[in-house]
Amino acid sequence: MDKFAQALYTMLFHIPAGKLTTYGRLASAAGYPNHARHVGKILARLPTETKLPWFRVVNAQGSISLSGDSFQRQKLLLENEGFNVTEQGKIQDFRKYLII
């Protein structure tokens, strides 16, 4: 559990429903620019039963970066919060929901 991961979890916890952010922005906000990939690494480690809103993190293009079952899981969770997600995982007007 390094400092980066800790900062990441804290920030994630502060993202309210209906809002979202991107891997890169989250990394920068945590004080680690250019560490977008590491964010993904850390999120991938989260247990499936975590309470953290990991699904409110998408890539810079505003689309889901997962695949298969994981993709469907994130898509549903996002839609449950009111987001309109295309079959390809693209979130409509995602820029309007950025919190960071």
Place this chain on the structure above:
DNA sequence: CACGTGACGTCTA
């Protein structure tokens, strides 16, 4: 130490 890889991002044509 070299190399490949990944829940990524940015620049450029």
Place this chain on the structure above:
DNA sequence: TTAGACGCCACGT
């Protein structure tokens, strides 16, 4: 706007 090239960084092999 879009695709492709390139950049980045931690980690495993």
